[in-house]
Amino acid sequence: MLAATLALGALAGSAIATPSLTTPVDAMNLFSKRISSGCSTSGAASCHNTTKQTDLCCFESPGGLLLQTQFWDTNPSTGPSNSWTIHGLWPDNCDGTFTENCDSSRDYTDIADLLTNQGASDTLSFMKEFWVDINGQNEQFWEHEWSTHGTCYSTLKTSCLPSGSPKGAEAVAFFQTVVKLFKTLPTYDFLANAGITPDSSKTYTLTTLTNALKSASGVTPALNCDGSSLNAIEWYFNLKGSVIDGQFVAIDAPSKGSCGSSGIKYVPKSGGTSTTTSGGSSPTGGSGLPNKGTIHASTTGGLLTGGTWSVQTLATYTFSGTSSSFTMSTSKGSCGVSSGKLTCGSGVSATTFSAVTSGSNLLLAVSGSTAFSSDATPSGTAQETVFTGNSHSKTYTLSIVSS
Template sequence: MPRIASSCSTTGSASCSNSSAAGTCCLEAPGGLLLQTQFWDANPSTGPTDSWTVHGLWPDNCDGTFESNCDSSRAYTNLASLLSAQGASSTVSFMQTFWKDINGDDESFWEHEWSKHGTCLSTLKTSCLPSGSPRGAEAVAYFQTVVKLFQTVPTYDFLSSQGITPSSSKTFTLSQITSALKSASGFTPTVNCDGPNLNEVWWYFHVKGSVIDGSFVPINAPSFASNDCPSSGIKYLPKSGGGSGGGGGGGTTPPASGVPASFTVQALRSSGSTTGGLLSGGTWSTQTLATYKTAASGSGFTLTTSKGPCAVSSSTLTCASGNSASVFTAVSSGGKTLLAFNGSTTFSSDAVPSGTTQQKVFVGSGHSQTYQLVVAS
């Protein structure tokens, strides 16, 4: 079932363009400054080891103030069932992996975020919904939009691409972190710390049209926002793995026999040397490897990363939110477990990656550099 749609144009004025404008079904106000907020929880470890997790989507007023808990009559509960009943089970599965409560009560966390922040969005009032929309349809749209926005700002990948990865011993300056995020994304967010530990990022947007299906415009952190981190000595601690509460691996079906529930993927070249491996988008790189999660599918399994399901299309491997997952298999060879697609364990690229360079991964030996992909738990 497709999600509901608005009848709003996405080519008009963006939210916050007129501070005196009243909220309508097609103009988000007064909370037109939208914050997509993310957590990095290392102690206790929560969520995937190679991804930040969702905190929420907050409609802040354009002057640094905000409203909260705007409609108690729509403080829906049992949101996982509500979303699944309205055709958003894939959103629930994503949330179960990437929208985690530090105490393990994901459902209560989602309910809190919707009740406190979602009910304050003017474009999600029930009067703005298409005729005949089921109860709670605006909450379904809210969670779908939050997931969509979260996937556009992969903070872990942004930092990793600039050489900043979790470490038990290294420290970073505030300038290093904000500059890295600016270089990778084109925009400067707000970063927050718990003492010396990096633990939250806020990304800012305006929206043209409705939050349901509007055009989100990323912007720099506004002048009244401030970073809550020390200027130096910031720790970006590694997670110990897994996630807490709410369903072991995002509520997916069990992985195929002989393959771990999650693993990294190394590239084994024909020379016998291992050179890097796969990042979360499905590319070959020498940077910090991504975590791949498995789910059984027939005689094989599907793969998912923080970017989304992994698929092979036109012989090219990608992992992205819009993919329809392909089915892979595993082959034991020389004491190693190799990934295979349509029976082939050979993959290739146009060049060997180095530094921050990434190479597309193709199935088969049609490109100059051939290798095999090794499951490394």
């Protein structure tokens, strides 16, 4: 449903604003932008067109179901103790499937310099406080969110930009938009205004939490838990116009997320905060199971959409459940193990997996075992079948890394 219209207004300072999502705002007058899309916001919202749209610079497609995702990281903690933090802005297809890593030629590095050099230092300052990685790898986190999700927006293709735009201008616009959208979604305040604040002993029903959030915002988001602890939220939107300066139309989440119906904990941020560094690996979700992520082999490469091992661009996996018991899927379908072989596809019966924490890694496990093996190590475009156990010549473990 088209529950509410939210335009991206200029929100001064670093404080998170608390407007209702049901209050329309004139995006074209208030959006503090460096580039303009030149698109109207009076047409159909993404996923709600009745005729074929040909100008995909001004109509987001196929990824017209947008998710503004936020973390509540508690140990180690990230961001201020009275605010959730940004995970990203993901363009799912209208049917809930998704694509990722859509244009490797625009996998920009050094996002911080890109923002600074194009006059978006205020956006960068906010990101350093509210868009932070649980392992302190902020730059890699930002690069990952752009390359994995940002490059898949049709309205952010370079051919859609004004003539003479500097290289990376669309990425700068992406980060500006995510920050401005996040500022209109103060999840902590929405809950606190209903008397729901972090507490180590209290528990809540899912209905209590979603009712509080809907009362404040006008829509129902999806809530995700690590075990019984609330750790992530997904706010859903359709879009009128361009990601650069369009209107975000808030909608109810198409699913409720992974939290159970009762006994949900909203625990305080108690662990130490990570220190931002410039090196290291891609961001992970820590000991908690992420909602989406990639799966990396301990030796090289990782898993593709069919569950095979490769050194090509890794697939995004969706995880449903808790770290002790979950199912996973890709854009091809559910993932399962049959006759000791891992596959993902439309006709695959889902297997229940678990995840085991090993140091800073979250290892995929089947029946408690984290061992996997293949007949050869992949190279180039080759793909190797993944078997459970260590009975084949090349053995390795598989780490789940948050998207």
